[in-house]
Each structure stands twice: as C-alpha cells, then as structure tokens.
Amino acid sequence: MNLRALTRGDAAVAGAAVLLFIASFLPYWTVDCSGRYCGDTSQNAWDSVLFPVLPSVFLLGILAAVLILVQRFQGAAAATRQVLGLRLDQWGIAFAVTALWTSIWSLGGGPKGLDHGFGAWLAVISLLVLAGAAAAGPLVPALKAPLVTDKPxxxxxxxxxxxxxQAGQPGQYGYPAPGQDPQQAQSPAFGGQPGGYGYPAPQAGQPQDAAQQAAQHAAAQQAAHQAPAPAxxxxxxxxxxxxxxxxxxxxxxxxxxxxxxxxxxxxxxxxxxxxxxxxxxxxxxxxxxxxxxxxxxxxxxxx
Missing domain, CATH: 2.30.30 (SH3 type barrels.)
Structure with missing residues (x-):
C-alpha cells in the first residue's frame, strides 16, 4: 500500500465513507409517538422495513469510495485498466453521484407521523462530500496535492x-557539527576541506574566478565522460x-x-x-x- 499515491481528495473520500458507515447505524426514521404502547420509535438503515435504503444509499456510497481508493493504490499501472469501458475511479464517481441522488429523494414524503432522523441527514451530508471530492479531486489543485510528502x-x-x-565539536567527514554554520565547517580552522563539495582546493597563489572554475568544471566533466573506465x-x-x-x-x-x-x-x-x-x-x-x-x-x- 503506497500512501504517497493518495491525495487530499482521496482522504476526503475516505473520511466521507467512514461517516456514511456510521450514519447507517443512526436512526433513519423517528416516530412521533408518545405513550406506553408506542414501542420502538426509531429505525436505522439496517432494519428490513427500510429496504432498499441500505443498498441504494449507504452500501453504494461505501462501494464508490472503495473503487476510487483501489484505483489510487494501484498507481500508474491502472491508468489504462478499464471495466466495461470505465476505470475503477470513474465507476466510483458514478456510484457516488447515484447514491447522493437516491439519498436526496429519500428525504421527501414518507408515512404520516414519521420524521427523518439524524442518520438520514448525516448520510446526505456524507454523500455530498464524497461525490464532490471524487468529482473535483482531479481538477482542484488543493485536492490534487499529495497527502504524504517527503521532507528533507x-x-x-x-x-x-x-x-x-557531537555537539560542540567540528563536523567529521565534511558534515557540520550541530549548531555549526556549514560554511564555517569547511574552513581549515574547523577541520573542513577548503575545496568544498569534496573537490580539491585551489593551490596557493592561483586565484580562480567563477568563470574559470565553471570552465574547468565543464572540461573535467567532458574528460570524465570520454576517459576510459580504468582512468x-x-x-x-x-x-x-x-x-x-x-x-x-x-x-x-x-x-x-x-x-x-x-x-x-x-x-x-x-x-x-x-x-x-x-x-x-x-x-x-x-x-x-x-x-x-x-x-x-x-x-x-x-x-
């Protein structure tokens, strides 16, 4: 699993899928009822009486996020891999939009005395984030930025x-000691190599300006490429x-x-x-x- 392949948009997709899964266990319907004979006054998406809300809203949205993340983890190898003419992330975007559309329609109507619970509203919000991040991820620079970056x-x-x-001692092998200025570490007084970058220092009495050093460096590179391996x-x-x-x-x-x-x-x-x-x-x-x-x-x- 290559986390460096994930973007901020992928992280938003994954977070929205987690919220959607949590919302499936929260009350989807609440009954406006009071009294000793009312019984259970709430139902979540896993109750069979609400079928097909669970597969068409919650499971479809989670499947969309899985397809998008699987495509990212596969990296460049899956750029041309298609299923029925579409890549996995394209299928994921289509599923996310479909689940969002279904969740919005499910908020309308309903039997008298029933109100939509927090699970229904959280599902719509999660699918809005999921579909938006999936569709805008390849287009918005802030969402295309990598989630994990290598820092020197x-x-x-x-x-x-x-x-x-060690602290307070000159750096060894050309490396500056902690708290020591890199330029100071290359000074002969601190045990450094005055030539810098591992190159021999100019001989005394032979000053070199920047142009002369650049010309000598280019000539040395050309000679290195043309010289035989033993040399x-x-x-x-x-x-x-x-x-x-x-x-x-x-x-x-x-x-x-x-x-x-x-x-x-x-x-x-x-x-x-x-x-x-x-x-x-x-x-x-x-x-x-x-x-x-x-x-x-x-x-x-x-x-």
Whole structure:
C-alpha cells in the first residue's frame, strides 16, 4: 500500500465513507409517538422495513469510495485498466453521484407521523462530500496535492558505521557539527576541506574566478565522460566522505563502467553519502548500501 499515491481528495473520500458507515447505524426514521404502547420509535438503515435504503444509499456510497481508493493504490499501472469501458475511479464517481441522488429523494414524503432522523441527514451530508471530492479531486489543485510528502531531514548518523558529530565539536567527514554554520565547517580552522563539495582546493597563489572554475568544471566533466573506465577508477587520495543532496533527480552509473546501465537514482530532499571522488565525479552510496558513480555534481548541496 503506497500512501504517497493518495491525495487530499482521496482522504476526503475516505473520511466521507467512514461517516456514511456510521450514519447507517443512526436512526433513519423517528416516530412521533408518545405513550406506553408506542414501542420502538426509531429505525436505522439496517432494519428490513427500510429496504432498499441500505443498498441504494449507504452500501453504494461505501462501494464508490472503495473503487476510487483501489484505483489510487494501484498507481500508474491502472491508468489504462478499464471495466466495461470505465476505470475503477470513474465507476466510483458514478456510484457516488447515484447514491447522493437516491439519498436526496429519500428525504421527501414518507408515512404520516414519521420524521427523518439524524442518520438520514448525516448520510446526505456524507454523500455530498464524497461525490464532490471524487468529482473535483482531479481538477482542484488543493485536492490534487499529495497527502504524504517527503521532507528533507538531517541524518542523525552515518551509514556504514561512520560516527555522528557531537555537539560542540567540528563536523567529521565534511558534515557540520550541530549548531555549526556549514560554511564555517569547511574552513581549515574547523577541520573542513577548503575545496568544498569534496573537490580539491585551489593551490596557493592561483586565484580562480567563477568563470574559470565553471570552465574547468565543464572540461573535467567532458574528460570524465570520454576517459576510459580504468582512468576514472582512480580515487582522490585526500578525499574525506561527506553528505550531500542533489537539486534535481540524477542517475548513478556503475562505479567501474560509467557507460553502463544506471544502478540507482538520486532524488532531491534526501541526503546521500559521498564515499569517494574520481576526478570531477563522486561515488555516492544509497540508503540500501548500493554505490554508483555520479558524473553530474553541479549544484549539489553539501551537508
């Protein structure tokens, strides 16, 4: 079950279905009667005398919500899957509108001395929400927003057994200590690497402006793509592991075959560990321990 596939509209559909189920047990009819011989003065939708209110209003509305949510949980694989020419969510919208229409008509008329109870009114309100959220969910941006979003979080420890920095101490492996400014962590006075992002620092007496650095970086990337695999396999001798995040989705190539099929993907909002530097490229480690070569390191954010 992939909760990240659900939207706010789906959550409204599910909540309305729960209210509809609760309403089925509440009084649907109340009898205006007083005295010792009146007997039971209320009936809910499960009483047989109210048939077919239960299947045509309550069960049909709950079935509509189930079809819509099943379609969402199946994700992109069910985008073209149809039953009698309609997708499951389209059947769900049709059932929801039908149940709403039936519930509204059931509020009219009735035998003398009978009044609609709270269950009948709650059913209409629930079906209004259910049908509205089902029909407007794919159209209204507020309802199309995902229910669960991934937020970038600062890792509490280092995978692979690397120790986490302690409070009041300089960060290790290129990661800033708690409360320490990231720029300060890269200062040589705090044990950081002045080159930044795992790249070697410029030699003393060789100042580089932004244009020169960009040109050298582009040339290094082009050389990395054109160089044979054995040349790229040589790691930088003075490299220290550090955490980083990417500004856009990027793929990892095999460590020993940059031209091979991707072995993983890097996504924004997640921290990854750079364990090795090969020219302008980095060897990154995923959460499951998979390692691959990241050739495009432009714009990465160092932790």
């Amino acid at each position: 979080a600062v890792p509490q420890g280092y995978p692979g057994g690397y120790p986490a920095p 790229q396999a040589a790691p930088a001798p003075d490299f220290a592991p550090f955490w980083f995040a990417v500004p856009a989705p990027r793929q990892l190539a095999p460590k020993d075959n940059p031209a091979g099929a991707p072995v993983g993907d890097l996504v924004p909002g997640t921290w990854y560990l750079a364990v090795e530097q090969r020219g302008a490229a980095l060897v990154a480690q995923l959460q499951d321990g998979t390692q691959g070569l990241l050739a495009d390191t432009t714009g990465i954010q160092r932790g």
